[in-house]
Amino acid sequence: MLTISRTLSLPESELAERFLRADGPGGQHVNRTESAVELRFDVARSPTLPEPLRERLLARRDRRLTDEGVLVIQARRFRDQARNRDDARERLVEIIRGALTVPKKRVATKPTRASKERRLAGKQQRGKLKQTRSRKPVID
Structure with a gap:
């Protein structure tokens, strides 16, 4: 049993684990052992979940959620299978x-009148600042 809360726990039969070869640290040993864990939990068809x-x-x-409603968690953080299994769970x-x-x-709330006025005043100020940056045409 995997305990989620005081009122909810998942039976082991609803969890599917698959072990695969992990990349990362471990030297030559990593090529021979299947230390990574792929944990699958069918959310859509679980009779335990409310x-x-x-x-x-x-x-x-x-x-991590597939189109069929299966939650897939891959754990390959550690070098040994037991720790990866615990991590996935x-x-x-x-x-x-x-x-x-x-x-x-x-x-849903509406902006206050003062906040609308502050926003418009800020827009006008930025507009004036940008106008001062533009070159005025020289009239002969």
Whole structure:
């Protein structure tokens, strides 16, 4: 079980791990061992996730989320497989925890009269400054 919060945890059966060869440090050993981890979690078809949480996760513009709704996390930061595996799981937990909180709705506001006047005064001032930079035609 992968614990997300006190009320939510994911069973191991919903996580798919694949091990691959990682690039980076490790010398010749890196060519023989599969230390990188690719963790896949099917957000769209997970029976564990509550519907509002699933919608928030799928609505994110995240390059790790495929068109089919599968979240793919690649971990190759460390040189050994166990640490990369833990890293991938921690990153999955952080992504799901981030979607647990419901974002506040934005309340639309209008600019005040004073702020509109300040904006227009600034525009006029910049316009006058630019006019002074231009060359005046010489009249004979």
